[in-house]
Amino acid sequence: MIEALRGILGDRVSTSDAVREHHSHGESWHAPGLPDVVVFPTSTDEVAAIVTVCAEHRRPIVPFGMGSSLEGHVNAIHGGVSIDLTRMTRVLRLSPEDLDITVEAGLTRLKLDAHLKNTGLMFPIDPGADATIGGMAATRASGTTAVRYGTMRDNVLGLTVVLADGRIIKTGGRARKSSSGYDLTRLFVGSEGTLGVITELTLRLYGRPEAVRAAVCPFESMAGAASTVIQTIQLGIPVARIEIIDEAQLRVVNAYSKTNYPLAPTLFFEFHGTSDVAVEDQIRSVEEIAKEHGAKGFKWASSLEDRNTLWQARHNAYYATVASRPGARAWTTDICVPISHLAECILETQQDLKEANVIAPLVGHAGDGNFHLIIMLDPDDKKEFDTVTRISERLVARALKFGGTCSGEHGVGFGKLKYLQAEHGEALSVMRSIKQAIDPNNLMNPGKLIP
Numbered sequence: 001m002i003e004a005l006r007g008i009l010g011d012r013v014s015t016s017d018a019v020r021e022h023h024s025h026g027e028s029w030h031a032p033g034l035p036d037v038v039v040f041p042t043s044t045d046e047v048a049a050i051v052t053v054c055a056e057h058r059r060p061i062v063p064f065g066m067g068s069s070l071e072g073h074v075n076a077i078h079g080g081v082s083i084d085l086t087r088m089t090r091v092l093r094l095s096p097e098d099l100d101i102t103v104e105a106g107l108t109r110l111k112l113d114a115h116l117k118n119t120g121l122m123f124p125i126d127p128g129a130d131a132t133i134g135g136m137a138a139t140r141a142s143g144t145t146a147v148r149y150g151t152m153r154d155n156v157l158g159l160t161v162v163l164a165d166g167r168i169i170k171t172g173g174r175a176r177k178s179s180s181g182y183d184l185t186r187l188f189v190g191s192e193g194t195l196g197v198i199t200e201l202t203l204r205l206y207g208r209p210e211a212v213r214a215a216v217c218p219f220e221s222m223a224g225a226a227s228t229v230i231q232t233i234q235l236g237i238p239v240a241r242i243e244i245i246d247e248a249q250l251r252v253v254n255a256y257s258k259t260n261y262p263l264a265p266t267l268f269f270e271f272h273g274t275s276d277v278a279v280e281d282q283i284r285s286v287e288e289i290a291k292e293h294g295a296k297g298f299k300w301a302s303s304l305e306d307r308n309t310l311w312q313a314r315h316n317a318y319y320a321t322v323a324s325r326p327g328a329r330a331w332t333t334d335i336c337v338p339i340s341h342l343a344e345c346i347l348e349t350q351q352d353l354k355e356a357n358v359i360a361p362l363v364g365h366a367g368d369g370n371f372h373l374i375i376m377l378d379p380d381d382k383k384e385f386d387t388v389t390r391i392s393e394r395l396v397a398r399a400l401k402f403g404g405t406c407s408g409e410h411g412v413g414f415g416k417l418k419y420l421q422a423e424h425g426e427a428l429s430v431m432r433s434i435k436q437a438i439d440p441n442n443l444m445n446p447g448k449l450i451p
Contacts, residue, residue: 001057002037005081008049012040012087023062023082026069027129027318029329029379030415033077035062042087044160044168044199051197052166054081060446061164063193065135066108068127070332071413073139073192077447083197085134091115092200099205100157100174105134105198121205124149127409128315134198139411140190144314147233147367148240148272149206151409156189160200164439174202187434192411193445195438209240209272211279214301214310218264220294222246222350225265226343228286228293229366233339237285241270241311242367246350249317249361249374256320257313264296267366268314270307317363318374325376333392335399336370336408345402346371349395356391370408396422412449420451 006013014020015037024032036059041047054061060080067074076082088106095101096119103112110130112123127136127143135141137159142151149155158172172178172185188195219225229242245253247263254261269286273279287298301307322330337345346362353360353373364371373395377384396406396419406412406419420428428451435442435450 001053001059001081004053004056005037005039005050008046008053009039009041012042014038014040020082023064023067023084024075026067026072026074027330028070028072028415029331029377030072030075030413033075034079035076035082036079038064038082038084040084040087044162047083047085047162047197047199048166048168050081050083051162051164054443055165055441058441058443061193061197061443062445063134063138063197065106065132065138066130068129068131069135069139069413070410071407071415073411073413073445073448075414077414080443085132085197085199088199094119095174096121098174099207100202101205102200102202103133104200105132105137107133109133109136116205120208122208123155123203124206125152125155128318133201133203137189137198137201138191138193140409142365142368142370142409144241144243144270144311144365146365146409147242148238153186153189155204156185156201157204158202159185159188159198161188161196161198163196164441164443169196172202190411192413192449194435194449195444197444209274211273211276212240212270212307213279213283214241214268214270214307215283215298216261216266216268216301216310217290217298218262218266218296219290220264220296222265222346223343224294225267226346226366228267228290228295230339230342231289231293232286233367235285235289237282238272239269239282239286239367240272241268242365243268243314244346244362244364244366244371245314245317246362248359249321249363252320252324252361253313253317256323257316259313261313262296268310270311314363317361321361321374321376327378328376329379331375331377331388331392332372332410333375333395334364334370334372334408334410335395335404335406336368337399337402337404339367339369341402341404342366342369342371345398345404348398349373352391352394356387358387358391360391365408368408369404372410414448417449417451
């Protein structure tokens with residue numbers, strides 16, 4: 001198989017220990033899985049040729065972007081071929097008039113933003129990490145701006161995908177709506193590489209807002225902060241970002257990012273508008289709501305530099321937590337609940353952590369009802385590992401009790417496989433049937449997403 005791959009790609013095939021190790025894991029605590037070989041294609045046709053060889057030899061295929069996923073998506077737990085897409089970075093087409101763009105899957109979020117900088121357009125999905133666009137689609141990523149702009153599910157118009165037998169298909173298109181056939185685009189967005197390798201994407205773009213303001217607002221209580229989020233969303237105020245952070249998270253953020261945010265339950269806001277007047281209207285409405293729920297005052301960031309500092313501190317939350325306990329690993333988990341249950345879910349979770357005597361910084365995309373825990377632990381300490389496992393299981397059970405999901409944006413990988421039956425019931429058998437129909441030999445990222 002390796003010789004056949006070298007016949008296609010030449011020296012863009014690697015079996016070195018260092019390259020294989022790099023492609024054996026993402027950024028999670030989950031056990032790594034070494035691929036047998038790593039390949040670096042530069043086109044859809046090359047990906048199709050690679051997959052055809054893998055199909056002939058019945059070897060697993062694991063798509064790999066930047067390796068920033070958190071539930072073991074890229075770990076080659078059954079060996080096989082890791083397809084590194086980071087050399088596929090071309091912008092294939094841009095249509096400012098239609099507000100769409102077609103790119104290769106290996107283009108990263110920040111490079112896409114740099115390409116769009118002088119057009120007055122933007123692609124708003126911001127998962128924090130500088131992930132590849134293909135990886136963001138495969139995991140149905142979202143992030144801080146989803147409350148206003150939606151997730152990858154809402155912003156991918158079409159895909160080019162290589163199936164498990166090497167066929168190349170195109171899904172969707174550039175039309176803003178269609179009543180033609182099954183919505184295969186939505187099927188592949190969030191499929192985590194288990195149905196095919198995404199190689200090209202057509203994305204929806206937006207105009208960059210004329211006016212932007214951001215703010216940090218501490219509260220007297222977590223209940224007050226969460227209630228402010230709920231009421232803001234229920235009243236339809238179009239905030240662009242609304243993040244919730246607890247005291248434990250702010251403590252490590254301050255230490256890591258050299259900031260001095262008050263150690264209190266805090267909301268980070270960003271407002272977008274077509275004019276300063278429109279933004280001011282949003283601000284006044286939110287300030288009135290926050291005041292009713294125990295806000296301690298807003299600290300505003302109007303300049304681009306100040307806003308970047310604010311959001312960089314927020315995006316550094318994961319790395320700040322990792323740095324707070326050298327030598328430990330980060331167990332990062334997320335759930336999502338209907339917005340009306342956000343406060344209740346957060347408070348029950350914090351009480352659970354207190355009773356278990358576990359420190360787990362909390363941060364979340366509160367406008368979506370989505371929050372994360374980052375728990376530092378020694379995976380080799382069985383007592384500590386068992387305690388964190390039970391906390392994670394109770395967190396998922398709590399989310400499902402409220403009508404939520406085991407993952408709002410991290411995805412399933414193999415880290416959350418065991419929760420799928422409880423969440424989806426008989427629908428899981430339908431998912432399995434789809435997987436078997438498209439990938440009958442279970443070559444595409446086996447052991448992930450579908451138990």
